[in-house]
Amino acid sequence: MNCLDYRRQLLAGTGENDAMRVHRLQCAGCAAEWAEHAAFEEALGEAMRVPVPQGFAERMAAAQVAHRRKFLAAAATALVAAGAGGYAWLARQDPLAMACIDFVMKEEAKSIMMGAMPRARAVTVLADTLPLERIEGVGQVRHVGPCPFYGQTAYHVVLAVPQGKVTLLVMPDMQPSSRRHAAKEGMHAAVMAMGRGSVGIVGSDAELVASVAGALRG
Amino acid sequence: MGFEDLVRTHAADLFRYAYWLARDRAQAEDVVQEALLRGWRAFPRLRERAAAKAWLFSIVRNEYLRALGARPPAAESLDGVEIPDERQDLFGLELRDALLALPVAYAEPLALQVLGGFSCAEIADMIGASEGATMTRLSRARQALKRLVTPRERKAGQP
Numbered sequence: 001m002n003c004l005d006y007r008r009q010l011l012a013g014t015g016e017n018d019a020m021r022v023h024r025l026q027c028a029g030c031a032a033e034w035a036e037h038a039a040f041e042e043a044l045g046e047a048m049r050v051p052v053p054q055g056f057a058e059r060m061a062a063a064q065v066a067h068r069r070k071f072l073a074a075a076a077t078a079l080v081a082a083g084a085g086g087y088a089w090l091a092r093q094d095p096l097a098m099a100c101i102d103f104v105m106k107e108e109a110k111s112i113m114m115g116a117m118p119r120a121r122a123v124t125v126l127a128d129t130l131p132l133e134r135i136e137g138v139g140q141v142r143h144v145g146p147c148p149f150y151g152q153t154a155y156h157v158v159l160a161v162p163q164g165k166v167t168l169l170v171m172p173d174m175q176p177s178s179r180r181h182a183a184k185e186g187m188h189a190a191v192m193a194m195g196r197g198s199v200g201i202v203g204s205d206a207e208l209v210a211s212v213a214g215a216l217r218g
Numbered sequence: 219m220g221f222e223d224l225v226r227t228h229a230a231d232l233f234r235y236a237y238w239l240a241r242d243r244a245q246a247e248d249v250v251q252e253a254l255l256r257g258w259r260a261f262p263r264l265r266e267r268a269a270a271k272a273w274l275f276s277i278v279r280n281e282y283l284r285a286l287g288a289r290p291p292a293a294e295s296l297d298g299v300e301i302p303d304e305r306q307d308l309f310g311l312e313l314r315d316a317l318l319a320l321p322v323a324y325a326e327p328l329a330l331q332v333l334g335g336f337s338c339a340e341i342a343d344m345i346g347a348s349e350g351a352t353m354t355r356l357s358r359a360r361q362a363l364k365r366l367v368t369p370r371e372r373k374a375g376q377p
Binding site: 008011012013014040041043044045047048049050052053056057058060061063064065105108109112113142143158165185186187204 | 221222225226229230233234237238243247250251252254255256258259260280283284285286313314317328329331332333337338346353356357360361363364
């Protein structure tokens with residue numbers, strides 16, 4: 001360990017290991033550096049610990065409880081409906097719609113990190129299925145990008161509407177014969193024919209999905 | 219530890235992390251709330267409960283990127299980063315201003331290290347960078363902060 005290594009590691013904030021401590025005890029310059037660094041780290045910690053809104057943790061925990069109650073109530077309703085309607089509820093669990101939900105739960109963040117496409121390109125690729133202007137008429141488009149989905153190239157759109165956020169998967173090469181639905185772990189999805197292809201809509205609320213589907217149909 | 223206990227334990231630091239990403243208190247609150255709802259849905263599938271804290275921070279990061287609809291912040295140059303002179307009064311405030319002036323690509327790993335207590339390897343994994351690149355960002359972030367706050371001390375020492 002030399003002075004350069006010592007100061008480099010100190011600056012990276014990795015903490016002082018045994019080799020560093022041995023060096024510091026033998027080097028007055030690095031001992032002074034360490035003292036200055038310790039004071040700086042304390043000030044940095046204080047600066048980064050910005051005030052948290054009053055009751056924030058409790059509010060967040062309460063929101064989880066409320067969401068769980070809502071989810072359990074919805075699940076109970078679905079079970080009653082399944083009991084009364086036989087296969088009707090199970091038939092709603094369409095594999096393509098389910099794949100849309102899985103995409104949002106597992107792939108969406110990665111897809112966003114792959115980057116958005118330029119607007120002009122988005123206008124072109126969506127034109128025959130679901131024109132970008134029509135999507136922008138429904139809400140604020142936060143992201144449009146290509147993504148591999150269900151053995152084809154789909155276009156992933158993150159859309160903010162007043163009731164919340166929804167994800168659209170625009171599939172130019174797939175046209176379902178009927179509207180398809182699925183629900184899983186509090187997420188709801190619908191897939192419907194649109195233009196020459198189809199679009200999958202995923203949101204945290206069945207009403208929200210239905211409302212966006214209606215708005216996109218125009 | 220159940221999910222609600224996790225929320226109570228980490229909510230404050232998750233909010234602070236979201237704040238240093240979004241630089242906006244209202245957006246930070248929205249991001250954490252949405253992230254925790256997603257986290258609650260996915261919690262039963264979390265196999266390594268010991269890694270729950272890193273998992274929560276990652277969900278907040280993903281939710282922030284989703285809300286932003288953007289690629290992760292690039293590690294742009296720190297040259298030209300300045301803070302207004304008139305706000306250089308108290309050291310703590312000055313340091314906070316300097317942090318606000320720091321690009322997110324540098325402030326984020328710093329927040330994960332200082333607030334979350336994560337190692338360089340863990341941070342690298344969370345932000346999708348190599349460990350070496352993460353250490354470089356952390357070092358440059360500290361260097362930039364020191365450069366931004368020292369002029370005040372020099373000024374104070376002047377007659």
